[in-house]
Amino acid sequence: MSDAVKTEQREHVLEVTLDRPKANAIDLQTSRALGNVFKDFRDNPELRVAIITGAGEKFFCPGWDLKAAAEGDAVDGDYGAGGFGGLQELRGLNKPVIAAVNGICCGGGLEWALSADIILSADHAQFALPEIRSGTVADAASVKLPKRIPYHIAMEMLLTGRWIEAEEAHRWGMVNHLYPSDILMEKAREMADLLASGPPLVYAAIKEIVREAEALTFQDAMNRITKRQFGSVDVLYDSEDQLEGARAFAEKRDPVWKGR
Incomplete structure (x- = not known):
């Protein structure tokens, strides 16, 4: 387990918090730790629902840790079970996952959120796919986003890297519900408890x-x-x-x- 990944179990609900100051970026070690967490979640019959979120109120996750990459983390390195962030390529994950987006959500962080089944967002959160500006491709988002929101909006985000506010993300259906930041986790837990009570x-x-x-x-x-x-x-x-x-x-x- 990595110190950057905090977990807490409440009855049948697992809460997973990404906690890597300053921005909750994901390096290879953190991705592998997340993969182990979600693999255990998948295989544990006592756990029925997961919530993913970021520590603090400013950042949910900006995606790939470019500082770690500059120090030797290979972009095509071993991300661990489930691929980047442990979720989006994890086979057989047949349990609901809720993303509670508490702040900036961009790049691979947005791809991480899109791996969830339900996305709740703080009303101050922001979303973007800025990979185009660094000369690379938002690969998972290129597959997922045009299927989730109107094609032309998805393509604008992918091709320009522009930022959108939480209200616009909600308007296009990228997120299910918006909440003030101080009640975001309360609402995520309410949703998780509702799902955990189901079949x-x-x-x-x-x-x-x-x-x-x-x-x-x-x-x-x-x-x-x-x-x-x-x-x-x-x-x-x-x-x-x-x-x-x-x-x-x-x-x-x-x-x-x-x-x-």
Whole structure:
């Protein structure tokens, strides 16, 4: 574990805080530490939801640590499990992740946030993809962002590196909700607790379907679901939780999810 990555477990929720003064940039060591955290989160049946955030109120994450790069960290080095930041290439991560963007979110930091399923933002946060100005490509953002917000807005950000305020990010659908900074984590925890109270096997099925369907036609995706060719769907359809949901509805009571 790196001192730059702080974790705290609250019942079924894992909070992950990136804490690397002054700006919460990610070097290779920190990326590997994050990868280990998210791999453990993925594999621990007691954990159902994760929150990612940055320490302080000024920076969420500016992405790649250019000072570390200047001192020898290779841009194509070993980022660890899950690739850069431990999330965006982690296979089989079928649990919800919430990003609580507490400040400047740019470059690889924005790509890190885009790896989450829900993005909450402080109303003073700012977003950008400034890689163009340093002669490199925002690779993951080039794949993800045009699918998340209007194409022309995404391309403007990628091609010019311009900064947008939190309100504009919200307007284009990049973030789900805006909050004053002093209640951001409170709201993130409320969202996490809501998700943690839900059916984990259904969340797993949703995440796998959404992820795999990106490369499939609608009919091919539906065929794979109905033929139970997604592992998470197959588990869900034979689970105690599937029966519990039906029984709870029939008995007019709240279901008790066991994740099995």
